[in-house]
Amino acid sequence: MDFGIDAAMRERLEEARHIGRTEVRQVGLEADRLGRPIPVDHPYFKDCVARGEGRTRWSGPKGRKPEDRKGGPPMNAVIILLLTEEYSYWDRGVMVANPGPNLPEGNVLAMGTEEQKERFLGPFLEPDRPRWACFGMTEPGAGSDAAAIKTTARKDGKHWILNGAKCFIGNASRSDWLLVQATLDPSKGREAQRAFFVERGTPGLGGFKIEKKMGLKAYESTSFTLQDCRVRADNLLGGEARYEHKAGFKTAMRTFNAGRPIIAANSVGIGRAALDEALAFAREHDLLDRARVRDRIEAMARKLRMARLLCLRAGWLADQQRPNIVEASMSKAVAATVAQDVTALGMELLGTVGARGDHLIEKLYRDAKAMDIVEGTGQIQRVIMARQLVQLPR
Ligand SMILES: Cc1cc2nc3c(=O)[nH]c(=O)nc-3n(C[C@H](O)[C@H](O)[C@H](O)COP(=O)(O)OP(=O)(O)OC[C@H]3O[C@@H](n4cnc5c(N)ncnc54)[C@H](O)[C@@H]3O)c2cc1C
Incomplete structure (x- = not known):
């Protein structure tokens, strides 16, 4: 096994250390003292965007030249883990609060259609402002047993209608879109689950409540509800072809x-x-x-x-x-x-x-x-x- 990293990656690690020492630790301590998540309009987030953070790993629409891609060279898992450790050393809560497509990005890269990548990850290529996305799986009655979720998705013509409740979802109320796990039929267990993009402002998406936490106060963990929340048919992750697919x-x-x-x-x-x-x-x-x-x-x-x-x-x-x-x-x-x-x-x-x-x-x-x-x-x-x-x- 070789955990060695090259000079360019060492430089990134040094840069992370510098940002951690000069900004991240203070912002985290401030959030902890005030007992609330870092506000969306905090200057720290503007600095993140200015530094080129919060961007997607997606390389952009087909035909875009690799040299046009911003955000530095691709990184392997070992360097990602070393950078993660360094950020968490300064404040793990702030790291999760950082803008970006975050948790659901991997799913969209793996399963999303080209059109979905463009619609949902495109704005994260060179974001004009801090942008967030989140992944909502956990429900008040389904945490460890994720197969037991009760949020439903019902097809209605050219739309899906979602009903249910999610809890403890990181960055939910500030996200441009939420990737929500739902079931097409609660009696069918895991094979009936699919994921749906729900954009902020969609009627029926609401009831946002930031939960109290003992630690990690810098980022929000939020409950929300979906009440007859209507999203486009092509907001099903993977597109309509995924309707029959059982890998959700x-x-x-x-x-x-x-x-x-x-x-x-x-x-x-x-x-x-x-x-x-x-x-x-x-x-x-x-x-x-x-x-x-x-x-x-x-x-x-x-x-x-x-x-x-x-x-x-x-x-x-x-x-x-x-x-x-x-x-x-x-x-x-x-x-x-x-x-x-x-x-x-x-x-x-x-x-x-x-x-x-x-x-x-x-x-x-x-x-x-x-x-x-x-x-x-x-x-x-x-x-x-x-x-x-x-x-x-x-
Ligand atoms: C700070 C924070 C951030 C979070 N962010 C997100 C997020 O962004 N998105 C999201 O979807 N969720 C998020 N969650 C939810 C998290 O994934 C759940 O809390 C977790 O899966 C546990 O579920 P639960 O709290 O319902 O506990 P339960 O599943 O009710 O478990 C209670 C206890 O029973 C134990 N237990 C349960 N089943 C078994 C078993 N089969 N064998 C042995 N022991 C068992 C558990 O280990 C636990 O100790 C977050 C939670 C926290 C605290």
Whole structure:
């Protein structure tokens, strides 16, 4: 295995570090202090757009020359994971708040028609303003058991009519469009699921409510409803040809599979920040020669190194086009636990300073918890691994 990166990628990593130090950390702390997501019109987002962030990976309509493409050279999985870790080190919540087609982009690239890519990803080629998109799967009664979603899609002439409710959807109320998972027939389970583009402002899409969160306050996690929400027939992801196709659930799950090493990298970034803060605190208070302090710091560093290696291995396998289901789940399950352990060790080291609630490690401790929940909880990763490693039945 080789996790080496070239000079150009090293430069990108340095650039991310600079942005993290000069902007991301402050914006994240501000959101945490105020207890609300970064507002859409915050200057930070304008800076993101000016820097060329928030763009799609789609290369543009056919016939567009590759040299016309903005946003730098394509990146492999390992460098994406390293950049993700670096951003999360400065603030994982801000990273998710960043503009861009984000979570649903992979689905649209894999399954969207050329016309859908142009309509929905086209505005992200060279965005004139911060733009967001989101993926809505989770419902009040369907989280881990994603096959149980109840949001329905019914064909009505040249339209689809959607009804249902979604919750905890990242960036939902600010998104230009929402990719919503729905079922054509709730009695038919996963094979009846399809995804639909719902554009902001579509009548029937509403009830946006930003949920309270213990951490990661920089981005919004939002509930919303669909009431007789009418979208064009060609808003079915993959086009009308997908109507008879039964892979809608698998495609949605692929998004989560691909995202697992990313959550692992988020976790390592959060943990690394806690380790550095713990070291700074120990130095400042002259604690480094105490066995209880050294023991905790060693444990933090060791656990993080283990999680990082698992995460990079999952990315390396993806770069080799080799199967990585077990490694992706393992990296996510282990790294999320490590982030919780490491931030908890940091809190122990702080003692009463941590209990005051105004130290960065205390914020990281709150941020880390969601890493074990999003994109498949730790238990669900263990179910997947058990199935793959020792062929336990579902
Ligand atoms: C900060 C945050 C951001 C999110 N962003 C998004 C988003 O952008 N889009 C989106 O669609 N969703 C999003 N979610 C939702 C997230 O995917 C769900 O919370 C997650 O899938 C768990 O579902 P649940 O909360 O309904 O818990 P449940 O599924 O009800 O699980 C409750 C507990 O039971 C355990 N459990 C459940 N089933 C099993 C089983 N078979 N075996 C063993 N244990 C089990 C779980 O591990 C968990 O501990 C977000 C959630 C959070 C907290």
